[in-house]
Amino acid sequence: MGGWNEFQGLNAGYVLELYDRYRQDPAAVDAQTRASFEQWTPPDDPSAPVSGAGAGVDLRAVVGAATLAESIRRYGHLGAQIDPLGSRPTGDPSLAPEGHGITDEQLRGLPASVVSGPLAEGQPNAAAAITALRQAYCTRTGYDFAQVFVPEEREWLRLAVESARFRPPIAPIDADALLDRITEVETFERFLHRTFPGKTRFSVEGLDMLVPILDTVINGANESGLRHVLIGMAHRGRLNVLAHVLGKPYAQILAEFKDPVMARTGYRIDLGWTGDVKYHAGALRQFDADTQVSMAPNPSHLEFVNPVIEGMARAAGTEAGRPGGPVFDADRTLPVLIHGDAAFPGQGIVAETLNLSRLDGYTTGGTIHIIANNQLGFTAVPAESYSTSYASGLARGFKIPIIHVNADDPIACIEAARMAWAYRARFQRDFLIDLVGYRRYGHNEGDEPAFTQPLMYQKIANHPTVREQWAAHVEQTTGRTGLAQPLVDQRMKALEQVYEQLKPEEAIVNPIPEPPPAGAARQVRTSVPLADLQAMNEALLTRPEGFTGHRKLDRGRERRKSVFEQPDERSIDWATAEELAYASILADGIPIRLTGEDVQRGTFSHRHAAFRDVETGAIDIPLQRLPQARASFEIHNSPLSENATIGFEYGYNVQAPDRMVIWEGQYGDFINGAQVVLDQFVTSARAKWGQTPSLVLLLPHGYEGQGPEHSSARPERFLGAAADINLRMANCTTAAQYFHLLRRQALLLTTDPLPLIVLTPKSLLRHPLVASTPAELAEGAWRPVIDDDEARTRARDVRRVVFCSGKVYVDLVSAEQRQADRQTAICRIEQLYPFPADEVEAVIAGYPNADDIVWLQEEPLNMGAWDFFRPCFEELLDGRLPVRYLGRPRSASPSEGSLGWHMINQKMLVAEAYAPTAPAPRAARRVKAKA
DSSP, rough: OOOOGSSSSHHHHHHHHHHHHHOOOGGGOOOOHHHHHHHHHOOOTOOOOOOTTTTTTOHHHHHHHHHHHHHHHHHHGGOOOOOOOOOOOEEEEGGGGGGTTOOHHHHSSSSSTTOSSGTTOOOOHHHHHHHHHHHSSSSEEEEEEOOOOOHHHHHHHHHHHHHHTTTTTTTTOOOOHHHHHHHHHHHHHHHHHSSSSSOOOOOOOTTTTTTHHHHHHHHHHHHOOSEEEEEEOOOOTHHHHHTSSSSSOHHHHHHHHHOOGGGGGGGGGTTTOOOOOOOOEEEEEEEEOOEEEOOOOSSSTTTHHHHHHHHHHHHEEEEOOSSBSOOOGGGGGGEEEETTTTHHHHHHHHHHHHHTTTTTTOOHHHHEEEEEEOOSSSSSOOHHSSSSSSSSSHHHTOOEEEEEEEEEHHHHHHHHHHHHHHHHHHHHHEEEEEEOOOOOOOOOOOOOOGGOOOOHHHHHHHHOOOOOOOHHHHHHOOOOOSSSHHHHHHHHEEEEEEEHHHHHHHOOOOOOOOOOOTTTTHHHOOOOOOOHHHHHHHHHHHOOOOOOOOHHHHHHHHHHHTTTTTSSOBOOOHHHHHHHHHHHHHTTTTOOOEEETTTTTTTSSSSOSEOOOOOOOOEEEGSSOTTTTBBBEEEOOOOSSSSHHHHHHHHHHHHHSSSSEEEEEESSSGGGGGHIIIIITTTTHHHHHHHOOOOOEEEOOOOSSSSSTTSOHHHHHHTTOOOOOOOEEEOOOSSHHHHHHHHOOOOOOTTSOOOOOEEOGGGGGGOTTTTTHHHHHHHOOOOSSOHHHHHOOOOOGOOOOEEOOHHHHHHHHHHHHHHHHOOOEEEEEOEHHHHHHHHHHHHHOTTTTOOOOEEEEEETTTTTTTTHHHHHHHHHHSSSEEEEEEEOOOSSSSSSSHHHHHHHHHHHHHHHOOOOOOOOOOOHHHHHHOO
16 A cells, blocks of 8 residues: 555545544554555655545645535534524534635535535535535434444435435425325314314424325335334324324314213213323224224323333234244334424433333334424423433434424425335334424413413414415426415315214214123133143243253252142142243133243242253243143343333233233332323223223232332222222232132133233242142132131131231231131132122121121231222121221331331231230121211
8 A cells, every 4th residue: 555546535535534543543443444554654745636636635625525524414403494483503613614624615626526425426526515415414404313323324324315315306296285285284273273262182283294294104104015003192283193194084073172071971981981082092094905004092191102102013013823932023013103392302201112122022123203393392492391402312322313304394304204214114223203393372272372482472473384385385386376275275165064064972982892791700711621731831841952951940840840749739839820820821822921020030030931051041931832832922021111111011912902911020119110101001091092901910019028119019009090890900829829810811801801910929939828739720710809718617706807918818827826816717808909899798707706807908007908998898898897907007108118127017917916806896886887
């Protein structure tokens, strides 16, 4: 390598930068370049001619031109006019020649090749090439790609911009069709504004191009053969998207505006139907024979639908009907998330959801994100809403390419949508469009925005709509006139006709599902023949040939081979019962998805659903190679998140209701982190939106002296949301109960689906009192209440019936007082909701001389099941007997923070349960109960 001619013209500006890196650290450049520099001596004169750049060219000018071009590519978005209201772009010194020590005159003296790329081809000099670059990167679209580190992706994005492959004339746009579309969008909003003044609708006006952007993405997906496009968005523009993208009939939307009280006579109030406001509703549209477009319902917690959509997309793209592991195909499904400009950086659920995007158990093959950026929160300006340069700043950390586009430039918006779809299809990665517009009215139509943004709203009042601007553009470019108003009149007339003919009671559709047959849950047969269980157990214990397991785990698996030798011996522990339940569910042809925090091993090292070869690290999942299985099994450790991961599993569940979907927390207390998802989706979706989730939550619960954050799954919160049979909640105390509970849930997925919350044990996982016999799995069934078998043998001696649930039962029956006491029965309520009134009543009736009915719990008085159970007991007892509370006093914290303190309180609780009492006369108790 003897001179500059080794580096042809377009690379010359890059040579010195590479050489400088090499001199500081030879390892900083690749081996081939390092070898070349070892033989090369740079010219003494920095103005020496550069081969390919023309004789006598100043090398510093070449370097300056090359770095200017690169700066425009990287930072051109800072100089782009992306605000339709005309605010000054941020700008950056690196976008001007002076920032690189050169002048426009020097650029005119350089060949275009020093700039490189498609836009330099055919240009007379570097100045013209730089002008072309500015037109691409610094007009009304800002390309924010510097965070993309994968060379192939970065090069694809650069060529897409500079070749203009997605813009006219290379990719034509039907100008008339686009004008008609945005006329449809605007006229709909104007009609609602005129017809229902002051009624909240969260108008899309100012971001009208959102609808054509969605059209473009959906058309691209459809042409590529995708089967599902799933849209999630908050309320801004939602009604317009429902009407024009999802095809929700105008009549139905207008009926909802007229106040659907008129039409509610057909609603199933007996099923707990409440409905929801019109701008929270979802919809589904069969786009054509191959593609389905849907929008999930979403509450006012703006971004919480994000993980729900991702879960739905994952389910829609997953084939789970075959044994083994499921197969996900990103070419079958596309999630599209529409965000708010204040909500995207402001709500943590966004970051949690983005974190799922490249995780093996959660990827959906890329999401197209659109920020509906009206440059305001409710009343808060960007400086009050986020600390990043743009509302989209969070996405940079996830290496997501971003386009900031002026919402008043239809061509730029369509180009952005085309590029987003093409990038996602090519690389199966997320892409974000920051659609920068404005909000024509306040946060809602009853809000006066001039109170807080007077200057902004002076501009908006005088600003022409995108429809008006595009109509003028079409008339100017085609020479035709009078195009716009006839389209407006036509659209307005159609809406008026629908409104005049409207009959709200016929237009509103009641989405509440029909109730299941009476007693459906009780009729499910959950037992499995002993021979089948034994065969599945043996299959699960086999190892793949050549697999070397951990010796400690192998010893435990060896012991499990003998658990069926004595059908009446308590040999089935919790983990064995769970694995056999899953195996039998797979044998029934029901797929299972199990995720959560450390679920492969289990927080308490009890599950071991995935084994590692200690020599190779290979993973073996026995449930995926079960010969009896007729459906797939998947298990994934989730990231340390509750909100997004439970939202994801909820979405997966409602999209694929015939699959058993389970999420487990490290500790039940961690469910606190998902309260919005629980309240807004899991427990209320049936009443609000007619959805029928059957998601299973496994939440370790029990007071063992581990402190306030490792004791309680907060059952009171679930019970506080329980109504109209909207969920099931259980606190099992035996392995067989857990086995039958899981099987019952799986067998009810399509006939009586309800979410299931299971308070699972921790220290009891290996306790002998929790173990069950093989016969109890093979011949038993789910029991909502378990009587005290020992006390039943002396039923007439029993004066006190203590009802309890979960781990405290073991503390009570293991206490030394148990052996001497003949007057107390300890009975377990295993099903917390629905409250098993018939079973509880039958237990009480079995003790004819009992005059002291007690509910005992570990949780404080203001927590646990007491507040929910008390009226249930009182209604059941109907004044015959009072029900007495035993437990900790009211507390702001779920439990003590000291093991010693816990043990003292627990010992006192047990002693009180067995303490002799002198109950009041029955008549007095009856009066007290009535009072």
